[in-house]
Amino acid sequence: MDGGMVAESKTQTDTLVRFQGVQKTYDGEHLVVKKLDLDIRRGEFLTLLGPSGSGKTTTLMMLAGFEVPTTGEIYLDGKPIKNTPPHKRDIGMVFQNYALFPHMTVDENLAFPLSVRKVPRSEIRERVNRALAMIKLETLAHRRPGQLSGGQQQRVALARALVFNPQLVLMDEPLGALDKRLREHMQLEIKRIHETTGITVVYVTHDQSEALTMSDRIAVFNDGVIQQIDRPDALYERPVNSFVANFIGENNVLAGAVENLEQGFCTVRLAAGGSVTATAVAVGAPGERTALSIRPERVRVLADGDAGDGPNRLPAVVKDTIYLGDHVLAVLDVAGNPEFMVKLPPGSYAGLQSERPVTITFRPEDCRALDPL
Incomplete structure (x- = not known):
């Protein structure tokens, strides 16, 4: 039980x-x-x-x-x-x-x-x-x-x-x-x-x-x-x-500002350019700063030619891949965060050479807009 x-x-x-x-x-x-x-x-x-x-x-x-x-x-x-x-x-x-x-x-x-x-x-x-x-x-x-x-x-x-x-x-x-x-x-x-x-x-x-x-x-x-x-x-x-997002488990953070709010979600303009849709959790009015929280296992690295299935697509550059047995940790440079982590299944990281450009995607439900750091 x-x-x-x-x-x-x-x-x-x-x-x-x-x-x-x-x-x-x-x-x-x-x-x-x-x-x-x-x-x-x-x-x-x-x-x-x-x-x-x-x-x-x-x-x-x-x-x-x-x-x-x-x-x-x-x-x-x-x-x-x-x-x-x-x-x-x-x-x-x-x-x-x-x-x-x-x-x-x-x-x-x-x-x-x-x-x-x-x-x-x-x-x-x-x-x-x-x-x-x-x-x-x-x-x-x-x-x-x-x-x-x-x-x-x-x-x-x-x-x-x-x-x-x-x-x-x-x-x-x-x-x-x-x-x-x-x-x-x-x-x-x-x-x-x-x-x-x-x-x-x-x-x-x-x-x-x-x-x-x-x-x-x-x-x-x-x-x-x-x-x-x-x-x-x-x-x-x-x-x-x-604080809770960063203290509990591994977490990726992207900085930005709220553009609009609608039905529990918000559009966020990233500080490094581009915008994403996130779940609005602890955000202010449009124009105010926010910190986006995304868990590493909730991110997909798109294969060549894969168009993705969600609104959040961001360019990234591979910095490193680390084999950890039950998963591979890919370290990417994403929207001004050079230590953005993605957890991948073993064997799925072929081709992720260092400095290679890739595209990542994640669902708005898996991205939480929180108080700015």
């Missing part, structure tokens, strides 16, 4: 966390988080995504209780928690550095959050065994963290955050210290555990591919403000502004 579709069908009563008018400043002058209104749905995997300094980690730390909002309120299951200490919020935490107790075995690390909550000893054993089975580390229960690999340590940290059955788990760049292959494996592992347990997860990362892989919804932060919050496919296919 698609997690995004489940999340979309939830009603207002399924809100587990609510940020209402939350702001945060450390120096009394500069707001790190600006008037944040955000509802987090029960059982969803929500990722807070953005560059360094965008406010995503501060938002997570306020939810965890390690930071206090300057103004506004945070509600957990309908109750305000601004004055509730972290250990009384019933929230699990997973950090990038694992934060395991080095002198304890895996078993003891998992039992610790249960013992401090006065769980009966017989139940502790049962829950620890269940957690070990969930992360597939039953045979390593008596090892200490220093005897485990980075991926194994991260699995233990994840299990420790889940073992006391919290209603919410927060993860702050938990895979940042792992190599690429192990990170990708752990992404699928965390997603599997989320789907199995149905727990609510709030996940912080600056890695957009990680966010696209794991999330039911993604909140894209920049300059202390959520720019857009939506399903991964909607963010990629329908960005609402230039």
Whole structure:
């Protein structure tokens, strides 16, 4: 079952966390988080995504209780928690550095959050065994963290955050210290555990591919403000502004000015000459500047003699072709953008020699007119 579709069908009563008018400043002058209104749905995997300094980690730390909002309120299951200490919020935490107790075995690390909550000893054993089975580390229960690999340590940290059955788990760049292959494996592992347990997860990362892989919804932060919050496919296919278009996935940008607007589309005169038709998303009146966003896989390079099937045809010059296994990346000079990218199927780039003139085409539906850069 698609997690995004489940999340979309939830009603207002399924809100587990609510940020209402939350702001945060450390120096009394500069707001790190600006008037944040955000509802987090029960059982969803929500990722807070953005560059360094965008406010995503501060938002997570306020939810965890390690930071206090300057103004506004945070509600957990309908109750305000601004004055509730972290250990009384019933929230699990997973950090990038694992934060395991080095002198304890895996078993003891998992039992610790249960013992401090006065769980009966017989139940502790049962829950620890269940957690070990969930992360597939039953045979390593008596090892200490220093005897485990980075991926194994991260699995233990994840299990420790889940073992006391919290209603919410927060993860702050938990895979940042792992190599690429192990990170990708752990992404699928965390997603599997989320789907199995149905727990609510709030996940912080600056890695957009990680966010696209794991999330039911993604909140894209920049300059202390959520720019857009939506399903991964909607963010990629329908960005609402230039920041989101450029931060999520690969993107081509062409600069121009609006010539006219009609029925949700606009004609744009390119700065380098020529005009195209685009979907009008975040544009001003005719004469005002705009930035066009086109994904590399939505562009066709026309073969010799191919007239194309759409209104948008632009001359281009091939600068480079790069073979990447599952596709070929053609780098073109298009309308003043010397790094315009087109993704092509393998074997379809014969004849695209460097400096060769070609023609490209794309549909108006695949070209979004956004705020100027």
